[in-house]
Amino acid sequence: MEKILVSRCLLGHKVRYDGGASGPFDPLAAWQAEGRVVAICPEVAGGLPTPRPPAEIPGGQGIDVWEGRAQVLTAEGEDFTSAFLDGARQALALVQRHHIRIAILKANSPSCGNLLTHDGTFSGVKVSGEGVTAALLKRHGVQVFSELELPQAAIALTQL
Numbered sequence: 001m002e003k004i005l006v007s008r009c010l011l012g013h014k015v016r017y018d019g020g021a022s023g024p025f026d027p028l029a030a031w032q033a034e035g036r037v038v039a040i041c042p043e044v045a046g047g048l049p050t051p052r053p054p055a056e057i058p059g060g061q062g063i064d065v066w067e068g069r070a071q072v073l074t075a076e077g078e079d080f081t082s083a084f085l086d087g088a089r090q091a092l093a094l095v096q097r098h099h100i101r102i103a104i105l106k107a108n109s110p111s112c113g114n115l116l117t118h119d120g121t122f123s124g125v126k127v128s129g130e131g132v133t134a135a136l137l138k139r140h141g142v143q144v145f146s147e148l149e150l151p152q153a154a155i156a157l158t159q160l
């Protein structure tokens, strides 16, 4: 059975930076019941506490963090880069262990966002780009969807 990597916050786990969750969602619950879901919160896996200060990537995107051109910083300038990288590597390890080809990651997150992230000014502005984990998984061949694209993910699953 094809497994799917899923952001823990989308499963209703209270791991968001603000101590909340972003789910659950019925399709994800159904995939959980089938035993397909492998869950991770990259930021918590990387060692960050919950709650934690929000972080963004000033002047870049997830790929820029991997290539050393940008850092993951809080509004106060605390550097979360190594924790974000470590959590993303753990997500990739799960992908490789379970031969995962589809991920459902939380939209707009500096770790999990697959199409948009915040612009690094902590002003709520979103820009095109990927978070640190999404960038790594995409470059290892994973199809990354968000909770806003669950129908598309379901179709992709049937096409594997």
Ligand code: SF4
Residues within 6 Å of the ligand: 007, 008, 009, 010, 015, 016, 017, 040, 041, 042, 043, 044, 106, 109, 111, 112
């Ligand atoms: S968006 Fe990703 S990093 Fe943020 S709480 Fe959800 S699973 Fe964790």
